[in-house]
Amino acid sequence: MHYGYLNGTIAPTDQLTLGITDLGLLRGYGLFDYFLTYNGKPFQWDWYWERFQNSASRMHMRLPIGKDETYAVVMDLVQRSGDPDVALRFVLTGGYSSDSISVESPNLLILTESIHPVPPVQYEQGIKVILDDYVREMAEVKSTNYQRVILMAEAIRAAGAQDLLYHRDGEISELSRSNFFLVKGTRLITPDRHILHGITRRTVMELAQGDFTVEERPVLLSDLETADEAFTTSSTKKVLPITQVGELSIGNGQVGSASRFLLERFDDLVQRW
Numbered sequence: 001m002h003y004g005y006l007n008g009t010i011a012p013t014d015q016l017t018l019g020i021t022d023l024g025l026l027r028g029y030g031l032f033d034y035f036l037t038y039n040g041k042p043f044q045w046d047w048y049w050e051r052f053q054n055s056a057s058r059m060h061m062r063l064p065i066g067k068d069e070t071y072a073v074v075m076d077l078v079q080r081s082g083d084p085d086v087a088l089r090f091v092l093t094g095g096y097s098s099d100s101i102s103v104e105s106p107n108l109l110i111l112t113e114s115i116h117p118v119p120p121v122q123y124e125q126g127i128k129v130i131l132d133d134y135v136r137e138m139a140e141v142k143s144t145n146y147q148r149v150i151l152m153a154e155a156i157r158a159a160g161a162q163d164l165l166y167h168r169d170g171e172i173s174e175l176s177r178s179n180f181f182l183v184k185g186t187r188l189i190t191p192d193r194h195i196l197h198g199i200t201r202r203t204v205m206e207l208a209q210g211d212f213t214v215e216e217r218p219v220l221l222s223d224l225e226t227a228d229e230a231f232t233t234s235s236t237k238k239v240l241p242i243t244q245v246g247e248l249s250i251g252n253g254q255v256g257s258a259s260r261f262l263l264e265r266f267d268d269l270v271q272r273w
């Protein structure tokens, strides 16, 4: 069973309730973070916490509790879940507001959830994404607003694709919930702006040291045509190959050796975590 924390109270998730006048509901004002535990330990805790804090600060919301206290709550919830490998979801909403617009005291929710791993066939065959001319507002904030991809769900399904690849003015930024990499020979190229700075992205960039040169720079749509491989990274997807972008096959259209190598490295790291 999963437990959650809401403003100081820990209870089974289905017993936690948030009032209907929260700015998260009334105004769509909220942010979140999401990470996994491996062997009972939060993966890259310092980096996720730093990002959560950064999102809160950019959204002008004060975190009601500090890092150490939050870590203790996380460990308590992980133990109660009875599973050493779970997902943690942090949600910070605008909270209740006397005038329905001013942020007064944000509500903090921390949940454990079951992990929903990517089906193995997607690692073997790679995924298809479709291009979407879109940029997330305040892209460096992990906002709860995923309106775009929910709205596009039907178009994604109709194209036989798994996700969107956002671009604007010829420049690629990210997928709806994960980061983007291209491989050209021994170069890894990843967009550096209009993105959420993924912790998996950061981890993969470290793991690539020594075997690849990593370039953080604008990635153009025209780069897709000359790439050997492409992949996407996120906490859940790890290193997931992209073999098709719209009607364009990437490289030879098969999962490449660089994507496989980096996924193996990533799996080694989490197994030892």
Ligand SMILES: *Cc1c(COP(=O)(O)O)cnc(C)c1O
Pocket (backbone or CB within 6 Å): 034, 142, 174, 175, 176, 177, 178, 179, 196, 197, 198, 199, 200, 201, 233, 234, 235, 236
């Ligand atoms: C969460 C998210 C990512 C991936 O971040 P990780 O820390 O690697 O899980 C990338 N892009 C967007 C838009 C996201 O919301």
